[in-house]
Amino acid sequence: MSDWLTSIPDAAKSYLEGRRLDEVECIISDLPGIARGKAVPASKFARQTQFFLPNSIFFQTITGGWGEAAGEDGFTEPDMILKPDLETTTAAPWTGDWTLQVIHDATDQDGVPIPMAPRNVLKRVVELYRAEGWEPVVAPEMEFFLVARNLNPANSIEPMMGRSGRPAAARQAYSMSAVDEYGPVIDDIYDFAEAQGFEIDGITQEGGAGQVEINLRHGDPVKLADEIFYFKRLIREAALRHDCFATFMAKPIEGEPGSAMHIHHSITDIATGQNIFSAADGGETSAFLHFIAGLQNHLPSVIALLAPYVNSYRRYVKDHAAPINLEWGRDNRTTGIRVPISDAASRRVENRLAGMDCNPYLGIAASLACGYLGLKQAKDPTAMFKGDAYDGVEDIPRGLFSALDLFNEASDLHDILHPDFARVYGIVKAAEYDEFLQVISPWEREHLLLNV
Structure with a gap:
């Protein structure tokens, strides 16, 4: 078992008991509450400490349009840094393979929490x-x-x-x-x-x-x-x-x-x-x-x-x-x-x-x-x-x-x-x-x- 799997909740450990983890879904909520992110092979997730998404996911409407909310620097779509909160690791039991989901927290490249991220707002x-x-x-x-x-x-x-x-x-x-x-x-x-x-x-x-x-x-x-x-x-x-x-x-x-x-x-x-x-x-x-x-x-x-x-x-x-x-x-x-x-x-x-x-x-x-x-x-x-x-x-x-x-x-x-x-x-x-x-x-x- 990879080191990170020793830090996940007991329910996720039980779900994987005797099984090989195939994939990890790295997710974050956008403004409507839709899960955005990436699915990566479990072996890759074990090697990474973070991943990147453009901050524009927080400017998107429910229809897929865009609000002109990028600010003074314009719509340049800089990458945010997304880091996993391993305490949120949970199964995705409806998938065809053995998959876990992990909610990530978003910061800018200086480590400052992204203020538009809904989870950051609640925190x-x-x-x-x-x-x-x-x-x-x-x-x-x-x-x-x-x-x-x-x-x-x-x-x-x-x-x-x-x-x-x-x-x-x-x-x-x-x-x-x-x-x-x-x-x-x-x-x-x-x-x-x-x-x-x-x-x-x-x-x-x-x-x-x-x-x-x-x-x-x-x-x-x-x-x-x-x-x-x-x-x-x-x-x-x-x-x-x-x-x-x-x-x-x-x-x-x-x-x-x-x-x-x-x-x-x-x-x-x-x-x-x-x-x-x-x-x-x-x-x-x-x-x-x-x-x-x-x-x-x-x-x-x-x-x-x-x-x-x-x-x-x-x-x-x-x-x-x-x-x-x-x-x-x-x-x-x-x-x-x-x-x-x-x-x-x-x-x-x-x-x-x-x-x-x-x-x-x-x-x-x-x-x-x-x-x-x-x-x-x-x-x-x-x-x-x-x-x-x-x-x-x-x-x-x-x-x-x-x-x-x-x-x-x-x-x-x-x-x-x-x-x-x-x-x-x-x-x-x-x-x-x-x-x-x-x-x-x-x-x-x-x-x-x-x-x-």
């Missing part, structure tokens, strides 16, 4: 917490749809066919029979996750047709973001084995609920290990309220990260399982900010605004950044909301263009995430929006062609 936010003596803890929830194969973008997305021979049914939340309809896909998800060393806290049927939720156990934000980054690929691969697609679009099917990435937050004091949201007597602390206030005051400015595409805003529909405002409440799923039932040690705050289409590194970083500002500014939240928050006023931008305006003006958040990241993200998303505006939709053809 920067986590370090700000640690500098205050705090350890942020998150627990993400992942919602997605299993749908029929869609080979023509002009066709509507349809629910997948279940084992009964009928399409997956909607409005069957928490139904065990509904989950059984696509049991073979779920079985492969479990098997792939086990091979990769990931612990699933639970799988449930959500309210949409073929909509599934996977909960992950709480932990370190960077580690959990790595897992979601890996999980998206894992789930897609499991679906493809069974002649269907897995989609993480925020709103893939008209009339069905959207898919969220709810983020639960708590913070421990590094010195004592105690949850700073709870006092010695078990009551709520001022830090708990300040964190909520930070989400209320600053989430509008990061909606462009939590809802990064034009489709994302179709999810924010009144009475349709997604928040439309920034009210907070206890055990109230109509509010954008929810305080779940818990004991004092696990007191936490749930951000329900993030869509599953967001980059997990950026979504978690944005949410933590808002909470961090709340803790530093020490403001109080509004009064706790009681009742149905859908009856309240909408506080969320109605579209990507408005959300980008708010993000581009949020200099306090730019300082936390990194000003150069904020500059590049704004330019790339604006370019993406311009690309969208070039497409004429079926609605326009149906209602405008002969009527205007």
